[in-house]
Amino acid sequence: MATISANKKSALGRIAKRFAPAGGGRARRDYAAAALFLAPFVILALIFQYGPLVLMIRNSFFDYTLINPDLSTFVGFDNFVRIFTDSGTVQSLVVTLLLAVGVVVVTIPLAFLLAVFLNGKLPARGAVRTMIFLPVITSSVVIATLWTFLLNANGLVNSALGAVGISPQPFLTSGSQALPAIIALTVWQQLGMATVLYLGGLQALPKDLMEAARIDGANGFQRFVHITIPMMSRTTVLVVVVITVFALQSFAPAYIMTGGAPNGTTNTLVYLIYRTAFTLQQPGYASAISVLLLVIALAISLVQMRLLRTRWDY
Structure with missing residues (x-):
């Protein structure tokens, strides 16, 4: 009976371990995969949206012309x-x-x-x-x-x-x-x-x-x-x-x-x-x-x- 009980506990332990939440390693892999998929959008947004927005705000404090932008x-x-x-x-x-x-x-x-x-x-x-x-x-x-x-x-x-x-x-x-x-x-x-x-x-x-x-x-x-x-x-x-x-x-x-x-x-x-x-x-x-x-x-x-x-x- 003791052997059967021990086997049952061992089986339950294996099942619990199998269906347990993923550990830190898997979570880090998930975050890395998410970052990989989001990276193109983030890069494009920084280049074509937020970058020009920051540049526009910066330019609003200067006086210059498009012919000679360096002479601001x-x-x-x-x-x-x-x-x-x-x-x-x-x-x-x-x-x-x-x-x-x-x-x-x-x-x-x-x-x-x-x-x-x-x-x-x-x-x-x-x-x-x-x-x-x-x-x-x-x-x-x-x-x-x-x-x-x-x-x-x-x-x-x-x-x-x-x-x-x-x-x-x-x-x-x-x-x-x-x-x-x-x-x-x-x-x-x-x-x-x-x-x-x-x-x-x-x-x-x-x-x-x-x-x-x-x-x-x-x-x-x-x-x-x-x-x-x-x-x-x-x-x-x-x-x-x-x-x-x-x-x-x-x-x-x-x-x-x-x-x-x-x-x-x-x-x-x-x-x-x-x-x-x-x-x-x-x-x-x-x-x-x-x-x-x-x-x-x-x-x-x-x-x-x-x-x-x-x-x-x-």
């Missing part, structure tokens, strides 16, 4: 002070903020309603979703060129207006119409992204909750207002942040459609950075504006997440 002068915070004292830069800042606000205010309700519509039973629903998302993956240069043909003095839109007796409109040359035209273009391009994000949130809603509300007597409008909208708050935070960041980075419409005209009413910050660095040969000042734009994007994202955060965690 340390100016400290003078470039940042100049941002808020230069009327053209302040105007570009205001234009960019107006563009972002206009795009968000128009895109969010349209995308939400369109997502609710697409979430229903529709014929050829997949094809419709593809058509809505297609502008998102289309080149911004192509879209800006297309809208230029549509909105110029002899474009399709003015031809259609003339057919119904309305005089041609200066969409791209009027100080009051150029920025709304760029806002409309940006909304059209980013609407598909916001719609897809909302559609994913709608499809993740618990159906049993909707069914319980229906059984309790809530009609479709009541379920939409009291269940769907509150439970989509987290998705709304994501959509608002994403669309705002995209709007702040607007460049192609100002570059192709208006060139910042008329009178700087479409001169966005990114377009100003391009002109300042490569046309005016002031890359140090352009780097300072870039740092400001980065700070604005981070600040707006944090504020939006704070304001839109709900006390319910779904």
